[in-house]
Amino acid sequence: MKLKSAIVFLDYSLKPRVFQLERYAIKKLEKPDGYKLIYFKEFEKAQQFAIQAQQLLEFKQVENLQQMMISDISLIRERSQKDGQIREISVQQQQQNVFDKTYNVENTTIQNSQFKYKQENKIVNQYKFDDINQNDCYSILDEIEDQMKKIQISRQRLVKLEQLDQQFENLLYYYPKSLEIIPIQPQNLYTLYFDGASKSNPGPAGAGIALFDKMKLIKEITQPLGKQTNNVAEFLALFFGIRYTLNLGINYLECFGDSKLIIDGMNNKLNYKQKHLEDIRVAICDYAQLFKKVKYTHISRDHNEIADKLASTAAQLQKKNEL
Numbered sequence: 179m180k181l182k183s184a185i186v187f188l189d190y191s192l193k194p195r196v197f198q199l200e201r202y203a204i205k206k207l208e209k210p211d212g213y214k215l216i217y218f219k220e221f222e223k224a225q226q227f228a229i230q231a232q233q234l235l236e237f238k239q240v241e242n243l244q245q246m247m248i249s250d251i252s253l254i255r256e257r258s259q260k261d262g263q264i265r266e267i268s269v270q271q272q273q274q275n276v277f278d279k280t281y282n283v284e285n286t287t288i289q290n291s292q293f294k295y296k297q298e299n300k301i302v303n304q305y306k307f308d309d310i311n312q313n314d315c316y317s318i319l320d321e322i323e324d325q326m327k328k329i330q331i332s333r334q335r336l337v338k339l340e341q342l343d344q345q346f347e348n349l350l351y352y353y354p355k356s357l358e359i360i361p362i363q364p365q366n367l368y369t370l371y372f373d374g375a376s377k378s379n380p381g382p383a384g385a386g387i388a389l390f391d392k393m394k395l396i397k398e399i400t401q402p403l404g405k406q407t408n409n410v411a412e413f414l415a416l417f418f419g420i421r422y423t424l425n426l427g428i429n430y431l432e433c434f435g436d437s438k439l440i441i442d443g444m445n446n447k448l449n450y451k452q453k454h455l456e457d458i459r460v461a462i463c464d465y466a467q468l469f470k471k472v473k474y475t476h477i478s479r480d481h482n483e484i485a486d487k488l489a490s491t492a493a494q495l496q497k498k499n500e501l
Contacts, residue, residue, distance in 0.1 A: 183252075184224035186216040186231075192240065194228040196221075212259025216244065216251055223250040226361050229427055233336060234359065243359050335468050339424060346461045352385075352403045353418055360397055360426065367430040370419045373485035374403075374411025374437075375493040381405060382500055384492020385415035386485040389423065397422075400488045402496035412437045413458040415489060416444075420465050420472075429470040434477045436486070441476040 188194045189212065198221075218224035227247055231240050244251070254267040343350060362368070369390040376383040383406035387399035401418060403411055416433060423431055435441055442448045443459050450456040466472045479486060 184218055184221040186218065186224050186228050188214045188216065188231065188240065192231065192234060192237065194231045196224045196228050213257050215255040217253040217255075218250055219252050220250065223247065226363065229364060230359055230361060232333075233425060233427055239359065243361075246358075247361055335424075338468060339465075342461075342465055346464075349414070349417060349458060349461055350421070352401060352414065353421065354399060354401050357399065357422055357425075362391070362426045362428055364427055364429050366391060366428075367432065368423065368428050370423060370431055370433045371482055371485040372412070372415040372419050372433065372435050373482055373489040374406075374408060374413070374415045375486075375489040376406055376408040376411050377493050377497055380407045380410075382493050382497035383408070383411040384489050384494070384496055385411060385418055386488025386490070386492060387415055387419040387422070388484040388488065389419070395484070398484070398488055400492045400495070402492050402499060404496065409437070409439060409455060410458070411489065411493070412440050413455060413462075415485070416440060417458055417462050417465075420462055424465060424468055431469055431471070432473045432475060434475050434482065436477055436479040436482040438476050441474050444474040 183198075185197045186194050187197055216224075216227065218227065227243065227250075230243055234240050234243070244254075255264060256267060257264045371388040371390070373386045374383065375386070383403040385399070385401045385403055387397075387401075388395060389397040389399075399418065399422065401415075403414055406414070412435065416435060419433065420431075433444075439448075443450060443455070444462065450459065
């Protein structure tokens, strides 16, 4: 049985769950003080949202993800943690907010208090059993939970990421601080193109990263790196790409780079005498263990044009910053 729509139940402990029926969503989690119900038009989109939200640490970040997927949402209901009031949030208004590049959910239009009470009563009434067969409902919930278990990002992975970030804090000094979370399909194979550039070798350096999903470019990263050699810039570009894709929840990744030195090192075909290069390689290997599958492939510079341009732009930005 293929489910076409679903509800994501999101409480303030950031533990999203996917359900088909609203009353089961609320009853299953024992009616916490505050929660949000997000109605998705497609079951797959609801799963995708829940998986992405599990990686986030702040509710504001979840709201940003919600804004990015607003076209997949049909309705949002929210119960306030403070006063217990149930509010229906206008998806149409949120779509306008995205157009205006406004990411504050609190600015959406809310109906008057009389309407709020009606919505609250409507949800309370839905706790009552209706003419839907109860066994069918539990069958649907079991199917949803089984599918979620297959693709769910483990909490252990997130804990391990935090531990690695602390261990390799020095390598994350230039890591972009505000990269957006984009929706992904955990079962897909993604391709990452990376490149580094240094104006004087060593000199003002930059990293360029291009992420593709089935030949479609979905993310570009241009990051200045301070003063570095070209090899360090190349390595940091790969390192940042690996760290970012793990944060998205990607499980399958193929990395393409035009530096044979870097690719051969990652494929254990050579050993680095320079300790600083070996330290970065070790860090990447430790992070890469969190993927289900990762591959490193050498390509010519002609086939790495996008990442090359991004890296050159980043190095130029670094040079300007130093003036």
